[in-house]
Amino acid sequence: MAHYIMAIDSERCMNCKACIIACQQRNHVPYGLARNWIRETACSTAPAGFRFQPGTCMHCDDPSCVRACPTAATWKDSDGSVKIDVSRCIGCGSCIKACPYHARFLNPQSGTADKCDYCQGSTPGEVPACVAVCPTHCRIFGDADDPGSEVAGVLATRKPIHVIPKNSGARPTLTYLDATTPEILPEGPTESRPVEAMRPMAKAVTWIGGLVLAALGGTFVRQLLWPSAREEEEPAANAAGHRASNRAREEGTAEDHRGQS
Amino acid sequence: MIRRHTQSAIFMHWFNAFCWIFLLFSGFALLSGDMQPIDQWWQDLWQGIFGQRGLLVAHLAVGTIWCLVYALYIVFCARSDVLPFLREITRFQGKSDLAWCVRKGLWLVLGPRRTRRLGINPVLPPQGFYNAGQKMVAVMAVLSSLGLVATGILMGYFSGDAAWAVSQTVLQWCLVLHFACAALMAILLPIHIYMAALAPGEGPALRSMLTGMVPLEHVREHNPLWYAELKASGRPESPVRDVSQPGQ
Numbered sequence: 001m002a003h004y005i006m007a008i009d010s011e012r013c014m015n016c017k018a019c020i021i022a023c024q025q026r027n028h029v030p031y032g033l034a035r036n037w038i039r040e041t042a043c044s045t046a047p048a049g050f051r052f053q054p055g056t057c058m059h060c061d062d063p064s065c066v067r068a069c070p071t072a073a074t075w076k077d078s079d080g081s082v083k084i085d086v087s088r089c090i091g092c093g094s095c096i097k098a099c100p101y102h103a104r105f106l107n108p109q110s111g112t113a114d115k116c117d118y119c120q121g122s123t124p125g126e127v128p129a130c131v132a133v134c135p136t137h138c139r140i141f142g143d144a145d146d147p148g149s150e151v152a153g154v155l156a157t158r159k160p161i162h163v164i165p166k167n168s169g170a171r172p173t174l175t176y177l178d179a180t181t182p183e184i185l186p187e188g189p190t191e192s193r194p195v196e197a198m199r200p201m202a203k204a205v206t207w208i209g210g211l212v213l214a215a216l217g218g219t220f221v222r223q224l225l226w227p228s229a230r231e232e233e234e235p236a237a238n239a240a241g242h243r244a245s246n247r248a249r250e251e252g253t254a255e256d257h258r259g260q261s
Numbered sequence: 262m263i264r265r266h267t268q269s270a271i272f273m274h275w276f277n278a279f280c281w282i283f284l285l286f287s288g289f290a291l292l293s294g295d296m297q298p299i300d301q302w303w304q305d306l307w308q309g310i311f312g313q314r315g316l317l318v319a320h321l322a323v324g325t326i327w328c329l330v331y332a333l334y335i336v337f338c339a340r341s342d343v344l345p346f347l348r349e350i351t352r353f354q355g356k357s358d359l360a361w362c363v364r365k366g367l368w369l370v371l372g373p374r375r376t377r378r379l380g381i382n383p384v385l386p387p388q389g390f391y392n393a394g395q396k397m398v399a400v401m402a403v404l405s406s407l408g409l410v411a412t413g414i415l416m417g418y419f420s421g422d423a424a425w426a427v428s429q430t431v432l433q434w435c436l437v438l439h440f441a442c443a444a445l446m447a448i449l450l451p452i453h454i455y456m457a458a459l460a461p462g463e464g465p466a467l468r469s470m471l472t473g474m475v476p477l478e479h480v481r482e483h484n485p486l487w488y489a490e491l492k493a494s495g496r497p498e499s500p501v502r503d504v505s506q507p508g509q
Binding site: 066067069070071072085087088089090091092093094096106108109110111112192194195197198199201202203204205206208209212213215216218219220222223226227228229231 | 291292293294295296297298299304313314317368369370372373374416420421422423426429430432433434436437440441444447448451452455459460461462
């Protein structure tokens with residue numbers, strides 16, 4: 001199984017945005033939305049006065065979007081990509097909020113979450129549109145486990161840099177080569193309060209439900225072996241026995257009296 | 262014998278039981294990761310049977326059928342079943358209901374002898390058509406159903422590419438409320454099943470959910486307040502007439 005990784009030599013990017021347009025066209029991304037981006041950072045030493053950082057879904061290991069999805073509509077595939085099954089997505093937006101890179105958006109046409117899938121949905125087996133169209137070849141994509149691939153070569157020979165938003169704990173697989181600006185992204189809200197509340201609720205269901213089932217099982221066994229009704233029958237039978245013996249005693253005493261009289 | 266449940270109420274009870282159990286099981290199987298209350302194998306099992314998309318479709322389909330059948334039932338059986346049911350389950354008796362729940366629980370778990378040792382009288386307060394436990398579960402079930410229907414309809418039909426789709430925040434809250442309602446019933450349903458089907462002395466009550474009829478002796482013992490009402494109306498003395506009167 002291939003292990004896909006995208007590497008980006010951001011120093012080569014000239015902000016032509018061909019990657020964004022090619023992606024929109026190949027994946028039919030609605031107007032005004034995009035699966036990838038180019039971040040611009042003002043820099044006086046750069047030739048254009050800016051540093052450019054192309055980006056897209058980081059296809060993280062242990063992705064926060066996957067953990068946030070309540071219906072398992074998104075998952076980390078064995079080929080290294082993070083995928084969405086739109087047929088299972090209810091469009092609740094939990095994953096969109098959970099992504100610290102804001103790489104996801106709600107597709108208004110499908111009503112489901114949308115993001116980069118390395119163009120596997122639109123053109124499976126082909127190089128992603130952003131990689132194919134880049135005139136400066138700053139995006140390199142391929143199977144990192146194949147020693148003969150270009151991506152494996154650059155990952156082996158150049159310094160890998162992973163851009164991580166502050167305090168996000170993200171583990172991106174998208175790798176920048178040698179240098180990129182910025183290296184750390186600002187922290188942003190990534191939690192959906194309602195959906196986060198489901199985690200402790202699920203735990204509570206597990207424990208309370210388990211205890212209830214255990215208690216019911218125990219009660220069932222108890223009633224099978226030592227029925228409560230029998231406990232009540234015993235005192236009732238004893239009381240009936242007492243009453244009968246008292247009555248017999250009283251009758252006996254009365255007869256004695258009659259005999260004496 | 263006296264009629265306790267109408268034929269339509271019996272049908273709806275078992276229809277409800279099937280739908281609730283399927284929806285509960287399949288709904289839990291839709292949840293993943295930390296939100297999965299059982300375990301990953303539960304999701305794998307159900308998705309193995311129905312497929313990933315199939316499970317969501319089946320959940321939505323059964324939920325929709327359940328809603329539609331219930332809507333028809335509420336409309337056509339309002340006077341014979343629904344309103345009397347709602348009237349009976351809301352006849353709360355505060356302290357007496359609480360005492361019944363505590364004493365019945367202790368009677369089953371500890372037995373009468375140990376309950377007395379705790380200084381608690383195990384004799385149950387007299388109950389009406391429904392006992393306190395049945396009333397509690399029924400009220401919870403009605404409220405949970407309303408929550409499940411409202412949030413389920415929004416998530417199922419007012420989401421995705423629908424022109425009238427609600428916002429992501431509304432959907433997220435729907436998800437939590439839907440789960441909360443289902444979780445409540447996931448805890449109460451096993452108690453209801455045990456008390457109705459496995460607890461000692463409940464055989465006639467369980468059989469009445471199949472035949473609709475319950476022995477008068479059982480009513481006198483378990484539902485003395487209902488028995489008193491029947492007696493006041495002169496009905497226990499003429500059980501044959503009751504058989505021909507559904508909904509009594």
